[in-house]
Amino acid sequence: xxxxxxxxxxxxxxxxxxxxxxxxxxxxxxxxxxxxxxxxxxxxxxxxxxxxxxxxxxxxxxxxxxxxxxxxxxxxxxxxxxxxxxxxxxxxxxxxxxxxxxxxxxxxxxxxxxxxxxxxxxxxxxxxxxxxxxxxxxxxxxxxxxxxxxxxxxxxxxxxxxxxxxxxxxxxxxxxxxxxxxxxxxxxxxxxxxxxxxxxxxxxxxxxxxxxxxxxxxxxxxxxxxxxxxxxxxxxxxxxxxxxxxxxxxxxxxxxxxxxxxxxxxxxxxxxxxxxxxxxxxxxxxxxxxxxxxxxxxxxxxxxxxxxxxxxxxxxxxxxxxxxxxxxxxxxxxxxx
Amino acid sequence: xxxxxxxxxxxxxxxxxxxxxxxxxxxxxxxxxxxxxxxxxxxxxxxxxxxxxxxxxxxxxxxxxxxxxxxxxxxxxxxxxxxxxxxxxxxxxxxxxxxxxxxxxxxxxxxxxxxxxxxxxxxxxxxxxxxxxxxxxxxxxxxxxxxxxxxxxxxxxxxxxxxxxxxxxxxxxxxxxxxxxxxxxxxxxxxxxxxxxxxxxxxxxxxxxxxxxxxxxxxxxxxxxxxxxxxxxxxxxxxxxxxxxxxxxxxxxxxxxxxxxxxxxxxxxxxxxxxxxxxxxxxxxxxxxxxxxxxxxxxxxxxxxxxxxxxxxxxxxxxxxxxxxxxxxxxxxxxxxxxxxxxxxxxxxxxxxxxxxxxxxxxxxxxxxxxxxxxxxxxxxxxxxxxxxxxxxxxxxxxxxxxxxxxxxx
Numbered sequence: 001x002x003x004x005x006x007x008x009x010x011x012x013x014x015x016x017x018x019x020x021x022x023x024x025x026x027x028x029x030x031x032x033x034x035x036x037x038x039x040x041x042x043x044x045x046x047x048x049x050x051x052x053x054x055x056x057x058x059x060x061x062x063x064x065x066x067x068x069x070x071x072x073x074x075x076x077x078x079x080x081x082x083x084x085x086x087x088x089x090x091x092x093x094x095x096x097x098x099x100x101x102x103x104x105x106x107x108x109x110x111x112x113x114x115x116x117x118x119x120x121x122x123x124x125x126x127x128x129x130x131x132x133x134x135x136x137x138x139x140x141x142x143x144x145x146x147x148x149x150x151x152x153x154x155x156x157x158x159x160x161x162x163x164x165x166x167x168x169x170x171x172x173x174x175x176x177x178x179x180x181x182x183x184x185x186x187x188x189x190x191x192x193x194x195x196x197x198x199x200x201x202x203x204x205x206x207x208x209x210x211x212x213x214x215x216x217x218x219x220x221x222x223x224x225x226x227x228x229x230x231x232x233x234x235x236x237x238x239x240x241x242x243x244x245x246x247x248x249x250x251x252x253x254x255x256x257x258x259x260x261x262x263x264x265x266x267x268x269x270x271x272x273x274x275x276x277x278x279x280x281x282x283x284x285x286x287x288x289x290x291x292x293x294x295x296x297x298x299x300x301x302x303x304x305x306x307x308x309x310x311x312x313x314x315x316x317x318x319x320x321x322x323x324x325x326x327x328x329x330x331x332x333x334x335x336x337x
Numbered sequence: 338x339x340x341x342x343x344x345x346x347x348x349x350x351x352x353x354x355x356x357x358x359x360x361x362x363x364x365x366x367x368x369x370x371x372x373x374x375x376x377x378x379x380x381x382x383x384x385x386x387x388x389x390x391x392x393x394x395x396x397x398x399x400x401x402x403x404x405x406x407x408x409x410x411x412x413x414x415x416x417x418x419x420x421x422x423x424x425x426x427x428x429x430x431x432x433x434x435x436x437x438x439x440x441x442x443x444x445x446x447x448x449x450x451x452x453x454x455x456x457x458x459x460x461x462x463x464x465x466x467x468x469x470x471x472x473x474x475x476x477x478x479x480x481x482x483x484x485x486x487x488x489x490x491x492x493x494x495x496x497x498x499x500x501x502x503x504x505x506x507x508x509x510x511x512x513x514x515x516x517x518x519x520x521x522x523x524x525x526x527x528x529x530x531x532x533x534x535x536x537x538x539x540x541x542x543x544x545x546x547x548x549x550x551x552x553x554x555x556x557x558x559x560x561x562x563x564x565x566x567x568x569x570x571x572x573x574x575x576x577x578x579x580x581x582x583x584x585x586x587x588x589x590x591x592x593x594x595x596x597x598x599x600x601x602x603x604x605x606x607x608x609x610x611x612x613x614x615x616x617x618x619x620x621x622x623x624x625x626x627x628x629x630x631x632x633x634x635x636x637x638x639x640x641x642x643x644x645x646x647x648x649x650x651x652x653x654x655x656x657x658x659x660x661x662x663x664x665x666x667x668x669x670x671x672x673x674x675x676x677x678x679x680x681x682x683x684x685x686x687x688x689x690x691x692x693x694x695x696x697x698x699x700x701x702x703x704x705x706x707x708x709x710x711x712x713x714x715x716x717x718x719x720x721x722x723x724x725x726x727x728x729x730x731x732x733x734x735x736x737x738x739x740x741x742x743x744x745x746x747x
Contacts, residue, residue: 025534025537051536052537057567059559059564061556062557062561065525065530066530066533068527069467069530069531069532069534070533073530073538075534075537075538093526096523097518103729104508104516105498105516106729107729108509109510110732141738142730165731210735254737257736
């Protein structure tokens with residue numbers, strides 16, 4: 001065991017995977033010599049050589065497009081998109097190609113790629129470094145979508161993603177890279193070294209894709225969250241004193257519906273939380289599933305707490321980010337309904 | 338008064354439209370054999386003029402001339418002729434089958450048979466093509482079973498893609514043919530990635546990307562050239578300039594660059610322009626590029642100058658956007674007739690043998706079609722299962738798709 005930040009955990013996952021499998025290659029913008037703008041790939045080029053970890057031109061469609069070709073050859077590329085906000089030029093390659101190669105060729109060709117991208121806000125990144133585009137991936141059949149909330153999960157899930165036979169979108173909440181951010185931006189950051197989920201095995205381990213984790217057991221209301229919002233929800237439960245059961249989805253697609261249904265069946269109340277915008281967000285899918293499967297157990301309308309339906313602002317970041325106060329109000333509202 | 342007048346937008350137009358006399362005076366055609374053949378390790382800067390010329394081997398008399406000639410034996414040329422005739426007969430039958438409602442859609446190669454048929458012969462087993470929908474000659478020339486192509490065209494019970502993919506969007510890893518997308522240009526940069534992988538693994542295999550004149554305008558074309566150039570990927574980047582992108586003439590995608598091949602020059606990629614209706618020239622140029630790739634010298638860009646004689650697909654009518662007789666006026670002739678003439682000049686072929694071969698080939702295609710049709714066509718007979726809709730989205734079916742399959746009753 002070692003104490004790792006989420007950056008170190010992600011790096012360790014790639015390191016372990018590259019060490020075990022010579023077909024794993026890592027590339028992206030600034031990823032090689034420098035080790036990435038968030039330093040997630042630091043040291044990998046020195047250790048594995050520049051044909052297995054290298055810098056790519058600023059061309060997201062090129063990065064993903066070449067990764068698809070490499071996967072068709074038999075490699076297992078794990079590429080980085082510098083910010084999730086930059087993935088749009090690659091969206092065609094992801095949705096029309098990566099997601100459908102197995103299907104359209106009846107398995108003659110497959111596409112085992114991982115596309116890592118820092119996601120979400122909380123770093124004053126404004127509209128081009130703060131987006132949470134996960135719903136644009138969960139809407140695409142053929143992709144898998146993962147959003148880890150801590151170093152332990154990030155490493156185990158990234159290893160699973162690299163070993164997965166299908167394309168995986170791996171969204172890393174950048175505000176969690178250095179500590180379990182609970183939305184209290186005015187307070188000092190708690191580092192992962194002081195958190196039990198910063199305890200990460202140094203070797204190989206895999207966390208199955210498609211399994212949620214209950215972060216806080218409770219009986220009053222179910223909170224469905226992922227990424228940074230898991231920590232915000234934990235803070236909100238603490239501060240309101242409401243006995244919330246907090247589900248960390250970890251994997252959005254495939255989704256652990258069973259854990260959701262069991263929990264809401266027990267609590268009868270549900271709050272869905274994400275940073276992404278409200279309309280057509282992944283929360284809409286979660287709410288629909290909850291009403292389909294738990295309608296007769298529900299005692300209150302399901303509430304969504306999300307980013308506002310506007311572009312992500314710069315100066316007003318903390319009025320935009322769904323922090324613990326907003327989540328807390330939703331918990332209270334769900335209890336009072 | 339301002340010294341500048343008001344601005345106006347330039348929108349290119351083809352020289353002629355329906356009702357006009359066809360005019361290809363803008364296509365500058367050098368004499369066969371006049372373009373030199375550089376060494377494969379030539380500096381790209383030294384052969385910039387090859388991006389503006391046209392490499393040709395067969396002259397009007399049917400002789401193979403110049404530095405690019407002399408690579409193929411009688412037997413190999415006869416095989417090439419047979420492949421092109423097979424593709425043409427296959428297209429004719431499948432076009433008819435579409436008219437008869439046996440498939441939803443078809444795309445033929447008429448006039449462009451030499452490009453894919455000759456190119457395939459310059460590759461080795463294990464090399465990988467990333468084709469568009471107009472390179473079925475890559476499969477035909479590698480002896481992929483015609484009946485399997487038809488099974489997919491008819492979406493029948495033996496369709497290799499189980500009804501999930503459009504009729505002509507074939508796939509065959511075994512035959513070095515990457516699953517056709519149908520979206521344009523995406524495969525071009527994937528070919529570069531495949532080639533990079535081969536180099537990363539210190540393999541000996543090479544890749545080939547394919548794109549049409551129209552879709553060179555896509556950003557993936559640019560990405561492909563950047564990556565190929567940066568990493569010196571062992572890839573052949575093919576542009577099939579058949580003059581027409583559905584109804585849009587090639588000038589809309591080409592802009593002011595003169596030729597499509599010239600696009601490679603800014604990337605430092607050797608760029609060749611070749612007579613796409615000349616089987617020998619296509620083969621010679623493809624072999625030159627393949628040798629460069631195999632020697633780890635990097636990518637080559639090739640523009641095949643050809644003409645799409647038929648419609649884009651069974652869904653458009655060319656007489657609505659170009660003169661009906663334009664294909665007859667095309668100055669580079671017909672690839673089948675030109676190779677036939679050459680073989681006759683060589684003394685390896687005759688009109689009688691050609692007529693006989695034509696009949697035999699058509700019979701072979703009809704036999705294959707009968708076999709395929711016995712397993713069903715789009716609206717009759719055996720068809721893929723509804724269950725197949727849900728299979729193969731992922732390696733392992735996730736619970737939500739399983740629930741949906743059950744809901745559909747399977």
